[in-house]
Amino acid sequence: GENVEQHPSTLSVQEGDSAVIKCTYSDSASNYFPWYKQELGKRPQLIIDIRSNVGEKKDQRIAVTLNKTAKHFSLHITETQPEDSAVYFCAEDFNKFYFGSGTKLNVKP
Amino acid sequence: DVKVTQSSRYLVKRTGEKVFLECVQDMDHENMFWYRQDPGLGLRLIYFSYDVKMKEKGDIPEGYSVSREKKERFSLILESASTNQTSMYLCASSWGQGAIPLSSPLHFGNGTRLTVT
Numbered sequence: 001g002e003n004v005e006q007h008p009s010t011l012s013v014q015e016g017d018s019a020v021i022k023c024t025y026s027d028s029a030s031n032y033f034p035w036y037k038q039e040l041g042k043r044p045q046l047i048i049d050i051r052s053n054v055g056e057k058k059d060q061r062i063a064v065t066l067n068k069t070a071k072h073f074s075l076h077i078t079e080t081q082p083e084d085s086a087v088y089f090c091a092e093d094f095n096k097f098y099f100g101s102g103t104k105l106n107v108k109p
Numbered sequence: 110d111v112k113v114t115q116s117s118r119y120l121v122k123r124t125g126e127k128v129f130l131e132c133v134q135d136m137d138h139e140n141m142f143w144y145r146q147d148p149g150l151g152l153r154l155i156y157f158s159y160d161v162k163m164k165e166k167g168d169i170p171e172g173y174s175v176s177r178e179k180k181e182r183f184s185l186i187l188e189s190a191s192t193n194q195t196s197m198y199l200c201a202s203s204w205g206q207g208a209i210p211l212s213s214p215l216h217f218g219n220g221t222r223l224t225v226t
Contacts (some may be wrong), residue, residue: 009149032212043199043217044152051212089151093212096167097142101151 003027006090006100014108019080021103023090024072030092033066033073038102039086047088048075080107112136115200115218122225128187130221132200139205141183142215143167143175146197158183159205190225197222 006023013019023033034049050057050064050073057064063076073092077084085107090100116131134141140159144152144167154167156175164175172194176184183202187194201215 034214043219045217046214049214096154096157097215099152101149
C-alpha cells in the first residue's frame with residue numbers, strides 16, 4: 001500500500017550471510033508493525049512483530065528494529081539458510097493494515 | 110491453532126458471472142479481511158469487517174461487495190466478474206476490540222486463485 005514502502009524488492013544472499021529488509025511508513029499514529037513470510041504457494045505467516053513502545057525485538061535468528069522518529073522499521077535475518085528463501089512482507093496498522101509490496105529473498109546454498 | 114478456510118483453491122469464471130468467495134474461521138475472531146495479491150503490488154485490502162453485519166471499504170473496493178451474516182463467515186462477492194479481477198484472493202482474520210480492529214496478528218487462509226476469462 002502507498003502508506004508503506006518496502007526495499008529492496010529482491011535480495012540475493014549467500015547461505016550464512018545476513019539479510020536486511022527495510023520499510024518506511026507515513027503515519028505517526030501507527031503502533032503495530034508485523035512481518036510476514038510467504039513461501040511459494042503458501043499463505044503469509046507472521047514471523048515477528050513489534051509495537052511502537054519497543055525499539056527492538058529478537059527471536060532466534062530474526063530481529064526487528066523500529067525507529068519511530070524516522071518512521072522506519074527493519075527485518076534482520078542472521079545466518080541465513082536456504083529455507084529462509086521466500087517473499088517477506090512488512091505491514092503497519094492505521095485504522096486498517098497496510099502492507100509493503102514484498103521482498104523476494106533468495107538464499108543461495 | 111487458528112484455522113482460516115477458503116472454500117476454493119482454484120476457480121475459473123467467465124466475464125460477467127457473479128462470483129462468491131467464501132471464508133470461514135474457527136477462532137471466534139471479531140475481525141475478518143479480504144485482500145488481493147498481485148505480483149509487485151503486495152497485498153491490497155478490498156474490504157474488512159470488525160463485527161457481524163458490519164463492513165468497511167479497504168483500498169480497492171470497486172467491483173466487490175461482502176457479506177458477514179455470521180461471525181465465523183466472511184464472503185467476498187464479485188457482482189460481475191471482469192478479467193482485471195483475475196488474481197489471488199486471501200482471506201484473513203484477527204482478534205479485535207469492536208470498532209478498533211488493530212494491533213493483533215492476521216491469520217491467513219490458503220488463498221483462492223481466481224481466473225476470469
